[in-house]
Structures are given as C-alpha cells and as structure tokens.
Amino acid sequence: MADAPLRLTVLGSATPYPAVDNPCSGYLLEGGGARIWVDAGSGTLGPLQRHVHLGELDAIWISHLHADHTADLLTAYYGLVYADVRRTSPLPLYGPPGIADRLAVFLTNGPARSPVESAFAVHELYDGHHARVGGLDLTSRAVSHGMPAFALRAASGGASLVYSGDTAPCPALTRFAEDCSLLLCEADSTAQPADTEPVHHTPEEAGGTARAARARRLVVTHVGRDLAPAEAVARAAARYPGPVDYAAPGAVFAIGRVV
Numbered sequence: 001m002a003d004a005p006l007r008l009t010v011l012g013s014a015t016p017y018p019a020v021d022n023p024c025s026g027y028l029l030e031g032g033g034a035r036i037w038v039d040a041g042s043g044t045l046g047p048l049q050r051h052v053h054l055g056e057l058d059a060i061w062i063s064h065l066h067a068d069h070t071a072d073l074l075t076a077y078y079g080l081v082y083a084d085v086r087r088t089s090p091l092p093l094y095g096p097p098g099i100a101d102r103l104a105v106f107l108t109n110g111p112a113r114s115p116v117e118s119a120f121a122v123h124e125l126y127d128g129h130h131a132r133v134g135g136l137d138l139t140s141r142a143v144s145h146g147m148p149a150f151a152l153r154a155a156s157g158g159a160s161l162v163y164s165g166d167t168a169p170c171p172a173l174t175r176f177a178e179d180c181s182l183l184l185c186e187a188d189s190t191a192q193p194a195d196t197e198p199v200h201h202t203p204e205e206a207g208g209t210a211r212a213a214r215a216r217r218l219v220v221t222h223v224g225r226d227l228a229p230a231e232a233v234a235r236a237a238a239r240y241p242g243p244v245d246y247a248a249p250g251a252v253f254a255i256g257r258v259v
Contacts, residue, residue, distance in 0.1 A: 025063075032157070
C-alpha cells in the first residue's frame with residue numbers, strides 16, 4: 001500500500017527500559033504531508049533519524065510524562081538548541097499539562113530556568129484537544145493511567161490510526177477508537193493487579209478493546225517484560241477476530257482507507 005494515507009514506523013516499543021535491540025516507546029507517523037514523532041521514549045531519537053532529521057519534523061506528540069515515553073526529549077532539546085539542527089521556529093510539542101516545566105527541571109543547571117520554549121513550541125493537551133498538522137488531523141482523548149494521559153487519533157485521507165498511549169481499558173478509549181483503520185494498543189500486563197486500580201491492558205483486554213471498537217486491525221505494543229511478543233499476539237487474537245500484529249522495532253504499517 002505505497003499510496004496509503006497514513007504510515008506508521010515503530011522506532012521502539014520496549015518497557016519500562018530499552019532492550020538491547022528495542023528502544024522504549026516511540027513512533028514516526030506520516031500522513032497528509034506531515035511527519036510526527038509520537039512519544040519519545042529512551043533510545044528512539046537515534047532510529048528516528050534514519051527516516052527524518054529533527055530539522056524536518058513537523059511536530060512531536062507525547063501521551064504522558066513517564067520517562068519511557070519522554071526521555072529522548074531531553075537530548076532532542078540539546079540537538080535543537082546547541083547542535084547542528086537548524087529550524088526557523090521552535091518545534092511544535094503537544095503534551096500533557098506541565099510538560100514544559102517537567103523538561104525544565106531536568107535541563108536547568110543554574111539559577112535561570114532552561115529556555116525550553118526556544119526549542120519547543122509547547123501546546124498542552126486536554127480531553128478533546130484537536131490540532132491540524134499539515135493535512136493530518138490529531139485529536140487527543142484522556143484515558144486511564146493514574147496520571148494525566150492521552151490517547152491519539154490521527155486521520156488523513158479516510159484512514160485513521162488510534163494510539164492508546166498507556167492506559168487501562170476504559171470506555172473513553174473504546175469510543176475513541178470506533179471504526180479506526182488501525183488500533184495501536186498497549187499490552188503491558190500479564191494479569192491485572194488484585195489490590196490496586198489497573199493502569200495497563202492485558203493482551204486479552206487489548207483484543208477486547210479492538211473488538212468492541214470495531215477496529216479494522218490491531219497492533220499490540222508496550223508489551224511487558226514478562227510477556228513474549230508472540231504470546232501477547234496470540235492472547236490478543238483470542239479476543240479479536242481481525243488481524244493482529246506486534247509493534248516490532250523497525251516495523252512499518254501502511255494504513256489504508258476504511259471502505
């Protein structure tokens with residue numbers, strides 16, 4: 001599907017720290033003439049540059065402020081401000097409330113606050129936030145992760161990608177993902193905790209969310225260390241009748257129109 005309206009490249013999908021051959025969560029989303037770095041987990045900036053230079057990115061979108069989804073923003077800042085990256089304006093950064101101050105805490109080394117906004121044009125997300133980047137429509141939905149966290153729906157040319165971010169199953173995500181072309185859903189947990197509120201999906205729950213949303217395709221990502229990817233795929237497929245894949249590092253998914 002070389003002419004597919006959307007294209008998703010997996011930069012990494014490991015959690016909660018990078019594997020030898022798999023960075024943490026990060027994806028390159030291309031569509032509508034735009035290129036967006038979706039989550040910037042540890043180790044993803046390197047493989048991102050196989051596809052697009054920081055100076056050529058159109059935006060960054062961050063689901064929540066855990067380090068396995070944000071850590072490479074710190075080194076991206078150094079690239080944007082102090083190295084060889086040349087941009088005519090700061091790089092748009094869409095992220096949860098407080099993202100600029102969180103970055104500044106790490107980046108400030110003296111009495112003056114680090115000028116985070118010289119690198120990033122920060123746009124704080126909220127439930128229902130909408131942005132248009134090039135020909136790509138981005139909508140964010142609040143989900144259930146025990147902290148401010150968002151799912152993303154990206155649409156262009158009749159195709160749609162929904163990315164769960166990190167979240168337990170919740171009605172908001174199911175409704176948000178209805179009839180999407182591809183659901184990229186986390187499957188972190190082997191089983192849900194008995195004594196605390198869940199904050200992740202099991203593979204079966206990822207399959208259940210995809211089925212309830214009538215997603216055309218499911219890709220499981222953020223698979224926990226206690227799960228083999230093949231096991232996660234098989235367990236998700238037991239609850240979802242459509243095609244199921246794993247977000248292996250380097251994998252590319254062409255996302256076509258829903259017909």
